[in-house]
Amino acid sequence: MEHTSFGDQRNATFSFAEEDHTLANALRFSLNQDPQVIFCGYSIPHPTKAQVNVRVQTTDKEARVILKDACQGLMQMCQHIRGTFDKVVNDFRTKNPSGNHPSQDMDSD
Amino acid sequence: MSDSEPEAMAEADGVPSTKLPPHLELRRTRVLCKVDAPDNTDTIQYSGAYASLGHENSLRFADFCKDFRVDITRISDDDMELDMVGVDPSIANAFRRILLAELPTMAIEKVLIANNTSVVQDEVLAHRLGLIPIKVDPRLFDYLSENDTPNEKNTIVFKLHVRCEERGQRLTVKSNELMWLPKGSEFLKTSESLTSTSKPETYTSFTCSQDSMPEFAGNPIRVYPDIIISKLGFGQEIELEAHAVKGVGKTHAKWSPVATCWYRMLPEVELMEEIEGEKADVLKQKCPAKVFEIEDLADGRKRATVARPRACTLCRECIRDGEDWEKRISLRRVKNHFIFTIESTGALPPEVLFTEAVKILEDKCERVISDLS
Numbered sequence: 260m261e262h263t264s265f266g267d268q269r270n271a272t273f274s275f276a277e278e279d280h281t282l283a284n285a286l287r288f289s290l291n292q293d294p295q296v297i298f299c300g301y302s303i304p305h306p307t308k309a310q311v312n313v314r315v316q317t318t319d320k321e322a323r324v325i326l327k328d329a330c331q332g333l334m335q336m337c338q339h340i341r342g343t344f345d346k347v348v349n350d351f352r353t354k355n356p357s358g359n360h361p362s363q364d365m366d367s368d
Numbered sequence: 369m370s371d372s373e374p375e376a377m378a379e380a381d382g383v384p385s386t387k388l389p390p391h392l393e394l395r396r397t398r399v400l401c402k403v404d405a406p407d408n409t410d411t412i413q414y415s416g417a418y419a420s421l422g423h424e425n426s427l428r429f430a431d432f433c434k435d436f437r438v439d440i441t442r443i444s445d446d447d448m449e450l451d452m453v454g455v456d457p458s459i460a461n462a463f464r465r466i467l468l469a470e471l472p473t474m475a476i477e478k479v480l481i482a483n484n485t486s487v488v489q490d491e492v493l494a495h496r497l498g499l500i501p502i503k504v505d506p507r508l509f510d511y512l513s514e515n516d517t518p519n520e521k522n523t524i525v526f527k528l529h530v531r532c533e534e535r536g537q538r539l540t541v542k543s544n545e546l547m548w549l550p551k552g553s554e555f556l557k558t559s560e561s562l563t564s565t566s567k568p569e570t571y572t573s574f575t576c577s578q579d580s581m582p583e584f585a586g587n588p589i590r591v592y593p594d595i596i597i598s599k600l601g602f603g604q605e606i607e608l609e610a611h612a613v614k615g616v617g618k619t620h621a622k623w624s625p626v627a628t629c630w631y632r633m634l635p636e637v638e639l640m641e642e643i644e645g646e647k648a649d650v651l652k653q654k655c656p657a658k659v660f661e662i663e664d665l666a667d668g669r670k671r672a673t674v675a676r677p678r679a680c681t682l683c684r685e686c687i688r689d690g691e692d693w694e695k696r697i698s699l700r701r702v703k704n705h706f707i708f709t710i711e712s713t714g715a716l717p718p719e720v721l722f723t724e725a726v727k728i729l730e731d732k733c734e735r736v737i738s739d740l741s
Contacts, residue, residue: 260739275736281465282732288458291413292426327740332429334733336459339433341726344450347438348719355443 264322271322273313279303283311289329289336295320386422399633401699403687411457411703427456447711448718451634453704460631460706466725467629469618472506473715474524475499476622478611480555480571485605486541488598497528497610498622500543501592501713506625508583512613518552518572520581524589524612525549525572532600541606543595548588550578555609572611592714625721627711634705635680638698639672648672651697654686678707 264271275282283301290299290313298316315322388396400407412418415426436454452460479494488496504524512522526546532539552574578584598606617624637659643651651672652660661675680699687694710718 260736262740278732279465281462281470282729282736284458285462285729286736288413288456292415294415294424294426296415323740327737330733330736330740333459334730334737335429336432336455337726337730337733339429339436340438340452340455340459341723341730343436344438344719344722344726347440347450348443351440351443 262323268321268323269319270316271314271326273315273322273326275311275313277309278311279309280311283313285333286313286326286329289333290315290326292332293325293329295325388418388421388423392418392421397703398636399701399703401682401684401701403684403694406682406701413456413458441707443719445712445717446714447709448722449707449709450722452631452706452708455704455706457703457706460708462729463722463725464629464631464708466728467626467710467721468624470616470728471625471721471724472511472614472616473623473625473713474502474504474506474509474612474614475620476502476526476610477613477615480553480609480611481607482555482609483605483607485603486598486600487604493598493606493608496597497546498620500546500595500597501715502589502612503591503714504589505583506614506715509614511615518611518613520552520574520576520578522613523552523572524578525553526591526610526612527554527608528597528610529605529607530600531605532602535602537602539600539604541597541600542593543591543597544593545597546591546610548578548590549609550580550584550588553609553611571609625713625715626718627713629708629710631706631708633701633703634707635677635682636700636702637674637677637680638700639674639696640698641696643672643696644669651686654689655680656683656685657681660686 260276261274262271263274280303283303287299287301290296295318296315297318299314301311301313303311313326315326317325387393394400395408396412399409412425415424417425432454437451439451439453441449441451476494476497479490479497481490481493484490484493486493502524509524510522512518516522525548527549528541528546530539530541530545552572553570555571557569557571579588600606615623648660648662648670652662657676657679659674659676659680660672662670663673665671682699682701684699687697687699710721712718712721716724
């Protein structure tokens with residue numbers, strides 16, 4: 260990952276290789292949720308190159324720190340989603356027991 | 369100065385001081401489906417979007433945990449439907465994109481054709497073989513890099529040898545004819561001089577047989593059974609070896625673990641006024657998705673009710689007949705409620721696919737964090 264910032268550390272562009280809308284759009288959401296972010300957006304400079312630039316401008320903290328927080332926030336969110344999902348699946352399975360386990364039963368018919 | 373500081377801190381922390389007025393709350397949380405086009409489709413992500421109204425728009429983690437909900441409507445061996453409530457579209461879409469393009473599976477990548485006299489050309493045959501889903505957990509395997517030699521940890525070998533022996537018959541070759549070779553390739557490399565070394569070399573170098581591994585003992589690797597590969601006429605023969613490796617859907621769709629995966633937002637149908645009598649019958653008739661029902665009131669009148677809003681496809685048939693109908697019914701979609709459907713191809717059950725997709729997004733975040741530290 261590349262990080263460009265001229266003088267003022269509050270404004271920076273981060274360039275991620277081998278990433279696309281999947282991460283950038285989710286990160287933009289996470290960054291926008293932070294009241295310390297003045298502006299954030301992302302662009303994909305060329306559609307055939309696996310690269311995405313994320314622009315972050317903040318009120319007073321370093322953009323790098325804010326981006327890190329945003330990532331942490333997103334990760335926390337994912338962990339909560341995963342935990343909730345696993346619990347719901349288990350509950351569903353105990354309520355609707357179906358004998359065969361899909362992972363064991365390799366036949367389609 | 370010091371007196372005003374706690375207040376400023378509280379504001380920065382994002383304490384919601386006021387609620388949004390109902391018309392703005394509606395636009396914030398619903399897509400409005402008008403007769404010509406859906407309106408108000410964007411999500412307002414910026415935390416300060418309603419700052420002038422004293423409303424904090426950011427989502428705090430505690431609130432997220434409180435409001436987030438998953439409901440499962442159906443799980444089978446190869447597909448599931450779930451409701452994910454309380455997430456932003458960007459997160460839901462990230463999961464969908466990861467499921468389609470970034471979750472690894474095993475798929476046939478190299479086909480060594482010894483003999484093919486069928487009408488299906490070698491390259492077409494190889495392509496068809498590539499698309500056959502292999503029922504094996506990809507987490508048990510490694511990626512095969514360019515300089516790696518194929519071994520038992522990164523390659524699965526299948527053999528296909530069929531010949532139509534009966535005169536005047538057509539033999540249909542189905543995917544269950546693909547035999548797993550747990551000991552690796554059986555084809556010998558011909559380029560080396562056979563006399564020089566003791567052991568003849570094959571196209572793979574397995575150190576042990578795959579069926580001796582605990583994961584596969586008594587659980588042979590199979591492919592999806594009844595896919596037609598080719599049809600053979602009398603005397604025609606196919607003899608080949610297919611090597612499957614690990615990959616992801618963005619390289620080629622054959623590695624995608626899902627047949628497809630999609631979401632739709634929860635439809636919401638509101639009757640803005642009482643619809644009674646003949647009009648109620650007309651409304652019930654109009655809807656092809658059978659969203660409306662008629663309820664009999666005590667005094668013998670009939671009234672339309674919204675019985676199955678979830679079935680609404682937003683075809684807008686009910687609001688098409690003039691402005692009157694547009695005023696009577698409001699079609700909306702809930703912006704943070706996703707009805708997610710996952711159709712697995714059989715490598716992993718759908719609920720495992722979803723958890724793995726969430727893990728991949730976590731990994732991506734973790735990579736960025738470690739890059740920044």
